[in-house]
Amino acid sequence: MKTVAVAFILLAVTAASAVEITVTTDPPVAAANLIANPSIEDGDGEPAAWRFGTAVPENFNNHWENTGRTGSRSLHVSAIEKVMSGYWTQAVNVQPGASYLLAGYYRTSGGRLLIFAKANYERDGVAMHFDERFYAGSKRDHWLSPVFLPPEAMTDPEVDEWVRFEKMLQIPPEVSEIAISMGSYFSPGETWFDDIYLGPATTDLHVAVDPAGAQLKSVRIIDEAGTELYVSPEGPVIIEPFEITVEDTQTQATWSVIATDTAGNETSVAYPAPGGEVQ
Ligand SMILES: [Ca+2]
Known part of the structure; x- marks a missing residue:
């Protein structure tokens, strides 16, 4: 009898873990990114698709960094003095009139940084400039510090902390x-x-759930903050495969899909996968 009991438990565990959750987006997030080499992983001696420009090259000591937020590489800017600005730049083909999200991550030891999108064009024969800017800075080396700024105002992120930036662009x-x-x-x-x-900035999220023999009590989709994007209706257990579409979700968010069976076992899938490149 003992053997039978063990076999039953193994079967139950197998059934619970066989729940299949497939998450996709439309448009696919990776294909939606217009940036080439977005995680700075590709290149031959220097990062592919990006080039550094400044009027005073001797003020900069940049390198293709061997660490990154994802993967093992990132762009690095090291300015020695405040004599000149310098930027990593990439030209990107865009859809005229489109609305886009520009986003990414930085970390900094101090100083001011600038992220901008730029284009020159003509309208009715008049020279025009598209110029959208995102300034960020650290107060760590601010000249007011520490005489005029109280210590509690120094809320800079740590040097090893990646900080997200976002800016909407209307082309x-x-x-x-x-x-x-x-x-x-x-x-x-x-x-x-x-x-x-x-x-x-947004994409449709498709989630396919196959109970694969399990009896599911609920399926939930939550974002990073724990906000529920979808909760299956209460009622009969779910034994048939089904699909959910959540429209206009944030392209750059991370979601978790959690299926719970009637015994309380959870199967969860994160999207994008943890440690994967955000593209
Ligand atoms: Ca990277």
């Missing part, structure tokens, strides 16, 4: 290419950039 109807630049803005310090994204 003018005349513009089909923009330059994305990220770098140091007239201040000394070291800054790193990784996981750069330019693309649609």
Whole structure:
């Protein structure tokens, strides 16, 4: 009898763990990113698709960093003095008139950084400039510190803490290419950039659940903050495969899909997969 009991338990465990959850997006997030080499992993001696520009090269000591937020590489800017700005830049083809999210991550030892999108174009024969900027800075080396700023105002992230930036861009109807630049803005310090994204701000999230013999009590989709995007209706247990579509979810968010069976066992899938590149 003991053997039978063990066999039953193994069967139950197998059934519970066989729940299959498949998560996809439309458009696929990886394909939606217009940035080439977004995680800075590709290159031959120097990062592919990115080039560094400054009027004073001797003020910079950059390298293709051997660490990153994801993967093992990132862009690095090291400005020695505050004599000149310098930026890593990439030209990107865009859909005229489109609305895009520009996002990514930086970490910094101090100083000011500037991320901007730029294009020159003509409208009715008049020279126009598309110029969208995102300034970020650290107060760590601020000249007011520590005399005029109280210690509690020094809320800088740690040097090893990756900080997310986001900016919505409305592309003018005349513009089909923009330059994305990220770098140091007239201040000394070291800054790193990784996981750069330019693309649609929203996407449709498709989740397919196959109980595969398990009896599911509930299926939930939650975001990073724990907010529920979807909860299956209460009622009969779920034994048939089914699909859910949640429209207009944030392209750059991370979701968890959690299926719970009638015994309380949970099967969860994170999307994008942990440690994967955010693309
Ligand atoms: Ca990387």
